[in-house]
Amino acid sequence: MNSQDVILGMLMKQSRSGYEIKQVLEELFAYFYQSSYGTIYPTLGKMEKEQLITKENVLQEGKPNKNVYTITERGREQFNVYMNSPVENDSYKSDFLMRLFFGEYVGYDKVISWLKQAREQLQRNIERLSETFAQERERLHPAKIICIQMGLKGYQANLETIEEGLALMEQLEQGKRD
Amino acid sequence: MNSQDVILGMLMKQSRSGYEIKQVLEELFAYFYQSSYGTIYPTLGKMEKEQLITKENVLQEGKPNKNVYTITERGREQFNVYMNSPVENDSYKSDFLMRLFFGEYVGYDKVISWLKQAREQLQRNIERLSETFAQERERLHPAKIICIQMGLKGYQANLETIEEGLALMEQLEQGKRD
DNA sequence: CGTGTCATGTAAGGAGTTACATGATTTG
DNA sequence: CAAATCATGTAACTCCTTACATGACACG
Known part of the structure; x- marks a missing residue:
């Protein structure tokens, strides 16, 4: 991948501009894929050259023009090749877990601050992800629902573990003061 | 990070060779960090030049020699700088979830095969991670226990979601055949 | 005698990030 | 008038992955 x-x-169902692609990526894919303009625009250019997509300049009122890209037959074939290739291993890189792993080298207070920070971030993520899919839930393809459930249940499990860990750490921090 | x-x-408590570092990384860090010799050896070289670590060639019987690296005072300071820097965002990249997201473009059978594959992998991961920490559990620093719990609970949540999803998909696959 | 483990490294290449650069329009 | 949003792009750089290269010994 x-x-x-x-x-x-992302272009299979509707044509989009690079800017729109970035927006959708941030809204719906944030929990399993991240990207930046520095990747998207050059990739779109490369794909146009390879005739996987076509570009159309669209004039807008009150907004700058945009380049809207449409997938070609060749692009659809290419996407099919991807969907039938072996699934790659997930890659998870977590600075937060690295800190916890090395937590013995800092004070309890530091660990607690990391946990609180992670908790807040998770709460935001859960809220955002549930809202995004609350309305359209019933109309989605089952595989997509599973995908979203993976995100939500994963976040929730992490939140619970952090909540438990925080309770433990705060107890220890209290004990230390006596 | x-x-x-x-x-x-990894060198804070004991000196290690590049080969040993890789082994520990694979055994204990696999669920939140991955690396390769192509990164480790050049990094060790660079770190020695910067005097963050020192190299010592150790002769072994019945095995090739190894280069054992020891952290210096300067290295400890550097590690402290890291531990006090802001925590970076997690980065999770999942080809598996991407496939599920685009699951509407393939047949149910394909989705089911992805889910089964993911289930098997998760079962292996859970087994390995629980075994690794089963024995030494009580002696660990609380932060490290939380770190491991994050891994285990996360895996378990994913496994449950996949199990549910698989049941749903197999039901749909049956319904389709009537 | 072949396969696996121990052990270290290099070189080329790929993929993506960050920062820079620009500019119009809208909203408060 | 300032800040945010819409919109596109480039260039330098960093980091890591993959593949290659080597070699001794152990085990079955």
């Missing part, structure tokens, strides 16, 4: 595969998938 | 920070942390 690379940025090209992702973009092809 | 980069490979240098991780290596410094």
